[in-house]
Amino acid sequence: MSDATDAPTRRIVVGYTANDSGADALALATRLARASEALLDVVMVLPSEAHNSIVPTDTGYERYLKEQSREWLAEASESLDDDDLDVAQLLHIRYAESFAEGLIAAAHEFGAALIVVGAARGGLLGRSRIGSVANELLHSSDVPVALAPVGSRDVHVAQGVTRVTAAIGTRPGADALLDASVRFAVAAHAPLRLVSLVSIDLPAGIDEGLAALTSTVHADEVLLAARRELPGYLDATATVATGATVEEAVQGLDWHDGEVVLVGSSRLATPRHLFLGSTAAKMLRELPVPMIVVPRTTTP
Known part of the structure; x- marks a missing residue:
């Protein structure tokens, strides 16, 4: 276990549980930490001791x-102690009223x-199914949240991150998502890869030709804006997601092994907090790669 004094400035919190879902989360977090040279904080959250003021304490059970x-x-x-992984780690036990609350508090504590x-149990291989913990996080966290699809533990950590895709629309919060995507890719x-979702964001019934033209122009504008912020050595491309539905658009895109997708919070989210919108939720059901949801940082 690494000494905290040697820790990198970037830190990633992973909510660990001793089951397949926890193994998937740990594997993805390790891969992201390795790729970004971050310190990995492995956190287990236990029921808050505050409950003991209401329910008589069973000291034997608590100790166990x-x-x-x-x-x-x-x-x-032990699963992380591999010279090939080269991931700095710290282990923590925290107490909270809920698992999500404990993870958010830990993220604040560690910066x-x-x-x-x-993902929740019962999801399809390679897909994410939102359970109660992820649902609470995706509607309350002010820290970006990554969802590890089922089977993430079978993806070799050394693969790293092969591509970062940002699903950019025109709704409030797009600028924050673009900034976060650039920082993460670096x-x-x-x-x-910047994916324009304009054709999906446009009102139903709009002329198909106009929708296609609007989407292409938007993709070009997004790429131009991103390139103003990009370091010269970072490769960036832009494409348009097309399809009658969000699901069709996701299925029509190519996906790399080791890819990660960033999406923004819904316009209903309060500033600097998450709220998983309907488009992101539909994407999540079809994505074969991990999704990171980024909080909004602008006012409505």
Whole structure:
């Protein structure tokens, strides 16, 4: 386990549980940490001790739960102790009213740039299914949240991040998403693909030719704006997502192994907080790669 004094400035919090979902989250978080040279904070959240003021304390059970959690964290640490991975890590046990609350508090405590959680059980291989923890995070966190699809534990960590895709629309929050995508691509040493969602954002019934022209112009404008912020060595491309539905648009795009997608929060989100919108939720059901949801930083 690495000494905190040697830790990189960038930190990633992963919510760990001793099951397949926790293994998927840990694998994705490790891959992201390795790619961006970040410190990985592995966090297990236990029920808040505040409950003890209402429910009589069973000290034996509490002791067992804490010892068991330490064993699970030790096992997680062993899986990361590989010279080939080269990922700095710290292990933590925290108490909170909910798992999501504990992860958000930990992210604030450590100044983390990202929270990573696994998909709910029962999801399709390679897809993310939102469980109660992810749902709470995606509607309350002020820190970006990454969702690890089912089977992420089978993706080799050394693969890193092969491409960063940002799904850019025209609604409030697009600028914040673009900025976050550029920063993440630079940190991960990965090429950036900007996907224009204008054709999906446009009102239903609009002329198809006009929609296609609007989308192409938007893609060009987004790429031009991004290039003003990009370091010269970062490769960036732009494309248009087309389809009668969000699902069709996602299916029509090519996806790399090791790719990561960034999306913005819904316009209903309060500033600097997450709220998973309908477009992102539909994308999530079809995406074969991890999704990171970025909070809005502008007022409505």
